[in-house]
Amino acid sequence: MGLIDDANREAYERLDASNPALTDVVFAKDVLPDIDKYTVSHAGPPITWERMSGPMRSAVMGALVYEGLAETREEAAEVAASGKIKFRPNHDCGCVGPMAGVTTYSMPLCEVTNLTYGNKVYIAFNESDIRALCFGSADPVVIPRLHWFEEVLGPAVKDALAEMGPINLKAIVTKALTQGEELHNRIAAGSVLFFREIAPTLVRTVGDRAQLQEIIDFLAPSDYFFLNLGMAYGKASADAIKNIPYCTVVTAMSRNGTDFGIKVSALGDRWFTSPCPKVKGIYFPGYSEADANPDLGDSAITETVGLGGCSMAANPAMVHLFGAESTDVAQDITREMLEITVGASKDKVIPNMNNQGIPLGIDIRKVVETEICPLINTGIAHKDPSHGQIGAGVSRAPLSCFQQALEAFAESLG
Amino acid sequence: MGLIDDANREAYERLDASNPALTDVVFAKDVLPDIDKYTVSHAGPPITWERMSGPMRSAVMGALVYEGLAETREEAAEVAASGKIKFRPNHDCGCVGPMAGVTTYSMPLCEVTNLTYGNKVYIAFNESDIRALCFGSADPVVIPRLHWFEEVLGPAVKDALAEMGPINLKAIVTKALTQGEELHNRIAAGSVLFFREIAPTLVRTVGDRAQLQEIIDFLAPSDYFFLNLGMAYGKASADAIKNIPYCTVVTAMSRNGTDFGIKVSALGDRWFTSPCPKVKGIYFPGYSEADANPDLGDSAITETVGLGGCSMAANPAMVHLFGAESTDVAQDITREMLEITVGASKDKVIPNMNNQGIPLGIDIRKVVETEICPLINTGIAHKDPSHGQIGAGVSRAPLSCFQQALEAFAESLG
Structure with missing residues (x-):
């Protein structure tokens, strides 16, 4: 190892x-x-x-x-x-x-x-x-x-x-x-x-x-x-770790609104996909969960480099979007993300979490082992064409993407 | 009462x-x-x-x-x-x-x-x-x-x-x-x-x-x-509570670099003064505590309305200025300030302290009783003329100002 x-x-x-x-x-x-x-x-x-x-x-x-x-x-x-x-x-x-x-x-x-x-x-x-x-x-x-x-x-x-x-x-x-x-x-x-x-x-x-x-x-x-x-910023950082032999760190997490896909460093440009998860969030007046498209966007590249859901502790007010009673939940989420990442940033820190470095380098091995999936913050689009944004919330990257990638990685080792 | x-x-x-x-x-x-x-x-x-x-x-x-x-x-x-x-x-x-x-x-x-x-x-x-x-x-x-x-x-x-x-x-x-x-x-x-x-x-x-x-x-x-x-913003708010009969809330805390003074609502424009405290802080290169003037400025009007030191939890990174090891100290300070204030704001809140309202209305009775003095964040000026800013840190309002004011208040009640 x-x-x-x-x-x-x-x-x-x-x-x-x-x-x-x-x-x-x-x-x-x-x-x-x-x-x-x-x-x-x-x-x-x-x-x-x-x-x-x-x-x-x-x-x-x-x-x-x-x-x-x-x-x-x-x-x-x-x-x-x-x-x-x-x-x-x-x-x-x-x-x-x-x-x-x-x-x-x-x-x-x-x-x-x-x-x-x-x-x-x-x-x-x-x-x-x-x-x-x-x-x-x-x-x-x-x-x-x-x-x-x-x-x-x-x-x-x-x-x-x-x-x-x-x-x-x-x-x-x-x-x-x-x-x-x-x-x-x-x-x-x-x-x-x-x-x-x-x-x-x-x-x-x-x-x-x-x-x-x-x-x-x-x-x-x-x-x-x-x-x-x-x-x-996220993609420019993540692209710098593409194609490192033996590296099980995620280089992209992204959703097209139908499928969720990830890429992994050692596995190059291969996508590992699974149906897009639903988003848990709040809606603008006149809209509800029934109107929501599943998770959508390349924006999970921010989570890929430790921002967004990984750094929830930096934006504690956000946890109310998905019904958390206490903003303490925000630090719990960041601690959870630290369990599936290689380390914490040395210079990008969250002052209200005692200068905790943001979680960096999502390791597919850790995701599969702990079954803790990256939490993703996101906007919500209407499922039908022609609408605009209707809300905002959070989703979890599907475990299956990480499992498939880990299997492919094991195969690649021969 | x-x-x-x-x-x-x-x-x-x-x-x-x-x-x-x-x-x-x-x-x-x-x-x-x-x-x-x-x-x-x-x-x-x-x-x-x-x-x-x-x-x-x-x-x-x-x-x-x-x-x-x-x-x-x-x-x-x-x-x-x-x-x-x-x-x-x-x-x-x-x-x-x-x-x-x-x-x-x-x-x-x-x-x-x-x-x-x-x-x-x-x-x-x-x-x-x-x-x-x-x-x-x-x-x-x-x-x-x-x-x-x-x-x-x-x-x-x-x-x-x-x-x-x-x-x-x-x-x-x-x-x-x-x-x-x-x-x-x-x-x-x-x-x-x-x-x-x-x-x-x-x-x-x-x-x-x-x-x-x-x-x-x-x-x-x-x-x-x-x-x-x-x-x-602070003075415009504090002036709105001047001259309320029986009111023991502070309407101004201010320092001229020699004397620290406070005013109290029921006592109108009377100053209660005491020598300016020293500032505990960090210094720009080439300067030290020996160069520092005592506490100076009207800027403690921000603390008078619950900002600055009272809301330290909103700026946890700052506690390193006075040597605190953990940013948790920031919330301790805000909790301390809540002990000497009438209440917490309903709409001005600190998200990373679980949406705690900022401490509002410093009550001289509570200060004297608890001997907790308002903590004040401040810049540091050189004690000699002609220099500029040389650092930043914190001070404590002198207890004596509050004691004198409470005595005067008691006298005013006859």
Whole structure:
């Protein structure tokens, strides 16, 4: 077992030493491999149009309208079903996205570079609205906002980064952990820390005063903008531990709304899947559990690197979302996650848990042995197309994914 | 005792129902009573030039240069000693200020209105620098920054408020308490929340692009700007419980660097004083306890309304400043403060202490009976003139102030 423990220790050290920074804004068409107008990347493991959940289908429809491949959502559904569209997981082409996570050709993407290891990942801008493509919303605000990202926000952030240099995401994540956030359910402090970081340069570099106003008006009030950057922080860190021989640490946990999938370091890009679990949470007025789609999104990449549910103690107020009486439950959850991880971070700590380091490096062996599955914080999408966000809560990664992966790992050892 | 308990309950309810908002920026000369160029308001209870500590003398010297009453700091010291200057406590003329708290004729002041009760208080802008007038710094950046407040920042914030309406300080305080802050030692989240609130309107209302840049460059990176607004939140709340018959709740705790003073509701504007305690804390490189001035500043108005040391549990990382091994000590301190207060806030809560309401309404009877004195978080100024901030730590309000006040209260009952 020495080889495995050594490999896992290496993975843990790399996760903790990772230093992701926002380095550029680029277009999907220029950076994602083998992409054309008919390519749609999505959250979670691979899935066909036929098996897609309502919110993901809905997001695909919106994206095809955005790309000009259809005039209407109905027409888009026909195009999507026609076989002309190449669907593929974000995780398999270097990016991630929250909820449906649909990423297409014309979208501007944030480029996040792990400055320690040099690897790059990509993610679209957060829409900062419950009426969002990623939630499958068909609201008329959705598509124009995507065009505004392409024409205004993307170029402006690109220019600002060229002027100011990279924005250190690890610093923001580390600080937000001390400001009551676990960076998945709650990213308000992270969002405003990002805003204060970039705002002075935007004022310097955005020549058009009306555009500057639009950008500041969009970024300043957002409590969610940093969600996507935190996810890219997660993937940029997790990608640095891919393909370590003998390593049983999870490198991705992700859901397409139908299937939940994980990847494991030593097993490369192979997915181990199981049906998506239900989400336990609270709902916006007018919605209930009966309306909820099962767990959805690449956002569990935050838990993969010790944020979100793993760091619940950093956001104790959240435990009321799933009915806990006392916020002490938050620390119990983080302690539980420490049982299935290789170690605790040396520099990303939770002050109100006596500076406990966040749990790092989910070991499939420990998950299978203890039957403690990673707890995941998440938003909730409506199960039918065309709605937006309807709530927020928690899920548990399915044990079966970890069992299958452990079996495959045992086989790989021969 | 029914009359006293009822009065204290009333004070507690008013403190909790207070709703301070930043409503305007005005000039000291236009709003402070009986003010002229030769009037210097300062932190703490009344004090003469002769008895003033080094940092307060130093701040007075800087202020007299700023006001054009002296060409040099040396000349300013002569003017200050000449008898021409009228020194008086901020608390006695409707304002407060951190550390030396020197407030003079030409300064722009934030007007904070308690929207529930209508009373108004004033405070200068936070200098957001250890090289600050309030710390007695003689650094050449200090005076030009005060002129910039007067000519650029003040008018800009005034115009922004006219456009956007009042900024709700209670909302920011309440949110910052959930973001790891007790609003006295740590006000970084509060500062950035304020920045995100006002930034969009500043972009709208500041016509001159270079001035807009200066303002955004000043506000965006500040981790301290909200200190002063939090203090004004405190005084606007505490002033709403002044002069309640039979009420033994503290309405002000403040230090001039020589004397510590408190005021008590039923006893009106009378000060009860005792020598300033020492501060236990950590020092910037090159400084030690031997350099430290005793406790200084009106900023204990934050503790007076349950923030700062009273809410230590909200900022558990801070306990390392005074040598505590475990952050659990932070909750112990808040529990201790609950023993000397009338009650816990219903809406200002500390999530990581199971949503404990902050301690509200320090009762001099309970302090004297338990001999538990309010714990105060504070910055540390050098004892000699001309230095800036040299550290941060905690002090305890002197028991003697509370004993004297309780005796006076007993006498007042006849």
